[in-house]
Amino acid sequence: MSFVSVTDVWQSYGGRPILERVNVEVEEGAFISIVGASGCGKSTFLRMLLAEELPSRGAIRIDGGAPAVEPNPERGVVFQRYSVFPHLTVRENLLAGEGFRTALGRLGGGARREALARAEETLARIGLNHVADQYPASLSGGMQQRLAIGQALAAKPRVLLLDEPFGALDPGTRLQMHGFLTELRAETRMTVFMVSHDLEEAFKLGDRVLVFDKPRWDPDDPGLYGATITYDFDASDGGMPFQRILDRYPSLGPG
């Protein structure tokens, strides 16, 4: 039984198809990397997973539920930039992850104390306890993205969507963030979709790598056809295929 199912999804802007016939089934706990050239609709696909945009045809379901019509707490998201609230301190940003769902957006009394305790744990885990009372603008890019991920996870989403989360970071920080994300994933077993420009990153972090491209191409009118998933690589075991073939076919083994 697949967890996220995308069935025959089409999307077009003003009559121009962007995506066509996108079908994909994703298991719970999988890390899906999405790559492709600029303008091939991978960010559009992520926005549809987020339900920020609705597909013009087809449906995206999480755990067999009804297709969402607007972003909701089932989906957590981290963008390349602007994912945290600049007017809240680091700690308040984490509290917002739990408090925004209340009627007035604030937690009170016991609920607030419990959330504060959890926020302290998260702060330690994302390594930001020394800057808990600072505002995001004074943090480095990597710290801001760690905060954004911590904040998204505080709301306990079922699917985490990352839109080029490390695109604006320098190479060193990017490597640190890979380690951080891998650890976090090992703890939470969260289902993750990540759009990336960086093929190496996509194969390093992902269990599967989906490639978006246009299967049909009209040289006279490049916008005529939309893109779809053209490759679906198995990237587990460091991207090397057949590493577990003996589990499935023990008879191939020696002796």
Add this chain to the structure above:
Amino acid sequence: MRLINRKPGRTLGAALAALPFVLVLIGYSIGSEIRLSANPADKLLPALSTIGETAQRLFTQGDRRTGEILLWKDTVASLTRLLGGVGIAAGLSLVIGMAIGLLPYARRSLSGFVAVLSMVPPLALLPILFIVFGLGEVSKIVLIVIGITPFMTRDLAQRVLDIPREQIVKAQTLGASSLVIALRVALPQILPRLIANIRLSLGSAWLFLIAAEAVASDVGLGYRIFLVRRYLAMDVILTYVIWITLLAFVIDWLLRQLSRRAFPWMEAGL
């Protein structure tokens, strides 16, 4: 070295800042000296010392008939009208601006209307206001409100629209309702802009206030200036002008301090 890269030092900077003020004072003194030497009874450019004496008299001595100090009475009346008008305008523009910025339905129905409204010259409406609201306080406050609300509303609505889409989407994925997004995401981020808007529109607010007081009033700073104009009492007029300028400057300074204290996150990145 290019001119654009030359910077004055600390002392020179202070001297340069004071220079225009000093020049104006010197220019005025010379002009006043020339006129007074030709005609000691000249009223047009009273000597600085005369203005000083008049100011002292206006600030401390009561009216001969009632014993009230008119300058303070005028100040209280004018400031009440000004702050009342600006306060109402700020409240209105905040609510309407947020609605236009956040709600597509409100945007479709109100943004064109506000844009047209902001083109109506407020002073042309003054006669209508006097007819409808009478010559009392209401018409003066309404003039200030009509004069500055549309501009503030448009700017605040644009500021709400300028909040990155990512933040609004993120708030939704954290389960925030429209109300929570308005109160916890949009409102705190445009409050600094509201204060900046108030600072910008105070100039217009003073203009509308003084115009309304000049046309019909029995107390107020603008009323007094236009009253003593008949007696060519330049010393009184100049004292009032300097006093109004000082009040405007102090209000502006207070708002700037408030903005700095209340929104530390604005300067976190500096």
